[in-house]
Amino acid sequence: MKINYLMIVISSVLFLGCGGDSADDTKEIPDDVTSEQPQLEQPQLEQTPESQLDLKMKISDISDGYYGLLYDAGGNELKIDKHQVLLMQKVFMDELNPHLSDDQQKNFIELANNFADTKKPTEIENVLFNNVLIDAMLSKTKPQLQDKYFPSFRLFRHHTHRLFPISRLTDYQWIIDLLSQRSLLDHFILIPPQETDDYIDTCRENNVPIPPDWGSTLWKYQGVAAVDFLDNDKTEVWAYESSTVQGACIALPRWDIRPDEGINEISLLGIICQSKTTGKACFWDNLSKETGLRIKGGEDLTFKISDIKNGDSLGENCTQCHRGKNVFLIHPGTNLDISADYDIDPNIRYQPVSTQASWSNPAAYTELGGGACASCHEIGALSGGYCNILRNGANTTMPNTTSPANWNGSHAFYGDHIQQMIDAGCPE
Ligand code: HEC
Ligand code: HEC
Structure with a gap:
C-alpha cells in the first residue's frame, strides 16, 4: 500500500512540470495529466501505462558515457532527449522503492509533497528535484545496490545537466532552501564538489608531460584527421612535446559545423x-x-588546463x-599517426593517472x-566502447x-x- 502511495505522489510531482511545451510531450503523456493538477492523489497518475514508457531506456541500463553520448553494456548508444528524462526518473524511482523501508518511503513522500506544495515547479525544477530524490533514495539502499546503480545514475544526472542547463543557481534558491531544511542539500549536485585539485602535480610527479594551455603556440598543428570513428564534422590533430619530460601530448579538437x-x-x-x-x-x-559545461569556441578559443576537468574529475x-x-x-x-616526430611508445605498458577506481588499463x-x-x-581488454573501436x-x-x-x-x-572477440561479448 505504502509503495503505491509513494508512486502516486512521485508521479504527480514528476508530471506537474510537463506543461506540454512540445508536441512530443503529448504523445507520451495522456492529455489530462498535463493540465493543472495540484492534487497529489489523482488516481489516474498511477496508471501511466508501462507501454508508454520506452523500457529500452532505463537509467539502470546506462553503462558507459563518453563524448556526450551514453551507451548500454552492449555498446549500443542510448539517445536520451529532454522529453524522456521525467519518465526515466519515474521508472527508476519505482525500481528503487521496494528497496526502502516504510519509514524511508514516508519521508520521501513528505518531501515530495512539500516540494509540489511550495510552488508549481517548472520542468527543469522537477528534473533537478527528482535527481535529488533519486540520489537520496539510492543512498539509503544496500551498498551492493548502490554500487550497481550509482554509476548509471551519475552518468544520467550528468546528461540531464546538459539537456537542462542551469544559468544561475540563485533562480533555484527555493529548492536549495527546502533541501537544506531537510538536510538533503548534499544530494543536490549540480557542480561536483570542489576538492583541492592536485591532478597536474600528480601527473608531473609521474613524469607525464603537462600540456600547455589551449591557445598556446606550443601546440603544433598536425592537420585534419582523415579518419574519425566518432564522425565529427571536422577533427583536428594537435601535438605537444616538452623539452624536458619525455613523451607526448595530443589534443583533438572536434568541430561542430x-x-x-x-x-x-x-x-x-x-x-x-x-x-x-x-x-x-x-x-x-x-x-x-x-x-561542468563545455568550453566551446572557434579558432580563437583559449582556456587554461587547470580550469578544465581531468582524469580525477571527469564523469566520462x-x-x-x-x-x-x-x-x-x-x-x-x-x-593522427605522429609517431615519426613524437614519442608515443612508452617503455612500460600504459596506466592512467586517476583517483577513480573504474579508470584502468586492464590486462x-x-x-x-x-x-x-x-x-x-x-x-586491450574488451569493453563496450573498445569493442566498437575494434x-x-x-x-x-x-590491418x-x-x-x-x-x-x-x-x-x-x-x-x-x-x-573470439564477439563470443567474448563484443557486439556482432
Ligand atoms: C568511445 C570510445 C572513446 C572514449 C570513451 C574516449 N575516446 Fe578519445 N578517441 C577515441 C577514438 C576512436 C580516437 C581516435 C580518433 C577517432 O577515430 O575519433 C580517440 C582519440 C582521442 C585523442 C587523440 C589521440 C589519440 O589517442 O588518437 C584524444 C586526445 C582523446 N581521444 C581524448 C579523450 C579523452 C580526454 C577522453 C575522455 C574524456 C576520451 N578520449 C574518451 C575514442 C574514445
Ligand atoms: C600489420 C600490423 C597490424 C595488424 C595485423 C593489425 N593492426 Fe591494428 N594497428 C596497427 C598499427 C600500426 C596501429 C597504430 C599504432 C598503434 O596504436 O599501435 C594500429 C591501431 C589499431 C587500433 C587503434 C586505432 C584504429 O585505427 O583502429 C585498433 C582498434 C586496431 N589497431 C585494431 C586491430 C584489429 C581489430 C586488427 C585485426 C583485424 C588489427 N588491428 C590488426 C597495425 C596492425
Missing part, C-alpha cells in the same frame, strides 16, 4: 599526455571545472576506449604476438585501409580471432 544554424565551433576537445619513461597517462577534457571514463600498450588510439598512416585481451589481430599490437577498425582501418579484415569474421586470417 552547422552553417544553417550559424554554428562553427570546437565542441569537444580531449587532451591526453603520456610519459615515455613511466607509461603513465593523464587526461583532460574541455569541461569547465566550475560549471576515457579508459573504456583508451587502452592497450599505449594510451593513444592511432589510425596508422593518418595525421590485454590478446597479448602482442598472440596471432591474427595481435600480430602487430596487443588487443569493430570499426576491422571494418575500415585494420590497412585497402583491405580491411571485416568484422563479419569472413577473413581467412583474422576471422577466428574476431569471432
Whole structure:
C-alpha cells in the first residue's frame, strides 16, 4: 500500500512540470495529466501505462558515457532527449522503492509533497528535484545496490545537466532552501564538489608531460584527421612535446559545423599526455571545472588546463576506449599517426593517472604476438566502447585501409580471432 502511495505522489510531482511545451510531450503523456493538477492523489497518475514508457531506456541500463553520448553494456548508444528524462526518473524511482523501508518511503513522500506544495515547479525544477530524490533514495539502499546503480545514475544526472542547463543557481534558491531544511542539500549536485585539485602535480610527479594551455603556440598543428570513428564534422590533430619530460601530448579538437544554424565551433576537445619513461597517462577534457559545461569556441578559443576537468574529475571514463600498450588510439598512416616526430611508445605498458577506481588499463585481451589481430599490437581488454573501436577498425582501418579484415569474421586470417572477440561479448 505504502509503495503505491509513494508512486502516486512521485508521479504527480514528476508530471506537474510537463506543461506540454512540445508536441512530443503529448504523445507520451495522456492529455489530462498535463493540465493543472495540484492534487497529489489523482488516481489516474498511477496508471501511466508501462507501454508508454520506452523500457529500452532505463537509467539502470546506462553503462558507459563518453563524448556526450551514453551507451548500454552492449555498446549500443542510448539517445536520451529532454522529453524522456521525467519518465526515466519515474521508472527508476519505482525500481528503487521496494528497496526502502516504510519509514524511508514516508519521508520521501513528505518531501515530495512539500516540494509540489511550495510552488508549481517548472520542468527543469522537477528534473533537478527528482535527481535529488533519486540520489537520496539510492543512498539509503544496500551498498551492493548502490554500487550497481550509482554509476548509471551519475552518468544520467550528468546528461540531464546538459539537456537542462542551469544559468544561475540563485533562480533555484527555493529548492536549495527546502533541501537544506531537510538536510538533503548534499544530494543536490549540480557542480561536483570542489576538492583541492592536485591532478597536474600528480601527473608531473609521474613524469607525464603537462600540456600547455589551449591557445598556446606550443601546440603544433598536425592537420585534419582523415579518419574519425566518432564522425565529427571536422577533427583536428594537435601535438605537444616538452623539452624536458619525455613523451607526448595530443589534443583533438572536434568541430561542430552547422552553417544553417550559424554554428562553427570546437565542441569537444580531449587532451591526453603520456610519459615515455613511466607509461603513465593523464587526461583532460574541455569541461569547465566550475560549471561542468563545455568550453566551446572557434579558432580563437583559449582556456587554461587547470580550469578544465581531468582524469580525477571527469564523469566520462576515457579508459573504456583508451587502452592497450599505449594510451593513444592511432589510425596508422593518418595525421593522427605522429609517431615519426613524437614519442608515443612508452617503455612500460600504459596506466592512467586517476583517483577513480573504474579508470584502468586492464590486462590485454590478446597479448602482442598472440596471432591474427595481435600480430602487430596487443588487443586491450574488451569493453563496450573498445569493442566498437575494434569493430570499426576491422571494418575500415585494420590491418590497412585497402583491405580491411571485416568484422563479419569472413577473413581467412583474422576471422577466428574476431569471432573470439564477439563470443567474448563484443557486439556482432
Ligand atoms: C568511445 C570510445 C572513446 C572514449 C570513451 C574516449 N575516446 Fe578519445 N578517441 C577515441 C577514438 C576512436 C580516437 C581516435 C580518433 C577517432 O577515430 O575519433 C580517440 C582519440 C582521442 C585523442 C587523440 C589521440 C589519440 O589517442 O588518437 C584524444 C586526445 C582523446 N581521444 C581524448 C579523450 C579523452 C580526454 C577522453 C575522455 C574524456 C576520451 N578520449 C574518451 C575514442 C574514445
Ligand atoms: C600489420 C600490423 C597490424 C595488424 C595485423 C593489425 N593492426 Fe591494428 N594497428 C596497427 C598499427 C600500426 C596501429 C597504430 C599504432 C598503434 O596504436 O599501435 C594500429 C591501431 C589499431 C587500433 C587503434 C586505432 C584504429 O585505427 O583502429 C585498433 C582498434 C586496431 N589497431 C585494431 C586491430 C584489429 C581489430 C586488427 C585485426 C583485424 C588489427 N588491428 C590488426 C597495425 C596492425
